Amino acid sequence: MSKPYKITLEIKRYDPDTNLSWIQSYTVEVGGILRFVDVLRKINDEQDPTLAWASSCEHAQCGSCGIIVNGKPLLACELLVKDAIQQFKTNSFKLRPLTIAPVLRDLVVDLEKAYERVHKAKPYLIKPAPIPEEGDEYRISQEKLDTYIEATQCINCFCCATACISTHHHFIGPNAAMANIVRLMDPRETAKEERTEILYREDGVYRCHTSRACSFVCPKNIDVSHFLALGKEGRF
Numbered sequence: 001m002s003k004p005y006k007i008t009l010e011i012k013r014y015d016p017d018t019n020l021s022w023i024q025s026y027t028v029e030v031g032g033i034l035r036f037v038d039v040l041r042k043i044n045d046e047q048d049p050t051l052a053w054a055s056s057c058e059h060a061q062c063g064s065c066g067i068i069v070n071g072k073p074l075l076a077c078e079l080l081v082k083d084a085i086q087q088f089k090t091n092s093f094k095l096r097p098l099t100i101a102p103v104l105r106d107l108v109v110d111l112e113k114a115y116e117r118v119h120k121a122k123p124y125l126i127k128p129a130p131i132p133e134e135g136d137e138y139r140i141s142q143e144k145l146d147t148y149i150e151a152t153q154c155i156n157c158f159c160c161a162t163a164c165i166s167t168h169h170h171f172i173g174p175n176a177a178m179a180n181i182v183r184l185m186d187p188r189e190t191a192k193e194e195r196t197e198i199l200y201r202e203d204g205v206y207r208c209h210t211s212r213a214c215s216f217v218c219p220k221n222i223d224v225s226h227f228l229a230l231g232k233e234g235r236f
């Protein structure tokens, strides 16, 4: 059994009924292999049932538990207490909601609002190529797939979009831009013209300053800025 740690979470609270916001501190004793979602649940169970936060799959697949811990956007279901202490070199953690969308309550943000950015990028095949006559499926070569498969692992957690300073200045955001680029790279997509219009418009990929913060924070280890660079260079 791992030894217990005493940690303090300073959490930004927000009550939409009163429109009041404040910082609330919770000190808990927890095992090192608990994840931050477990710690938040423990706080709900033992100290404060009113603290609101979001999660669903808790296996880093749904992207709903994104929060900012000591300035870094990450998934609360992935961060172990012992790793957080080692990574941030402290037992004290400041938890904030993602900044990509309005806060609904405490650590919960309006992901539907955030998703509006992704919808603008049309994250689907707008006009798929016809299925070849021989066989009943469209086959993509492994060589081609290898050039963009990494980008298809995106779970739209918006950690990159929160880390990206350009997102807050009329940029559609790294994950949304990448969602467009990946379908420009997909040989099944024939609506290339419509896609490049989306890519190069006012809120498009040229708003990216290549700071690489997106790649640094991505919990799926996607080199997001690499795909944005391909987009800027028109290398689909």
Ligand code: SF4
Pocket (backbone or CB within 6 Å): 153, 154, 155, 156, 157, 158, 159, 160, 161, 174, 175, 217, 218, 219, 220, 221, 222, 224
């Ligand atoms: S690119 Fe990475 S950080 Fe950005 S939304 Fe997708 S999974 Fe999250």
Ligand code: SF4
Pocket (backbone or CB within 6 Å): 160, 163, 164, 165, 166, 167, 173, 174, 207, 208, 209, 210, 211, 212, 213, 214, 215, 224, 225, 228
């Ligand atoms: S590389 Fe571009 S998209 Fe990524 S964080 Fe920097 S400015 Fe934002």
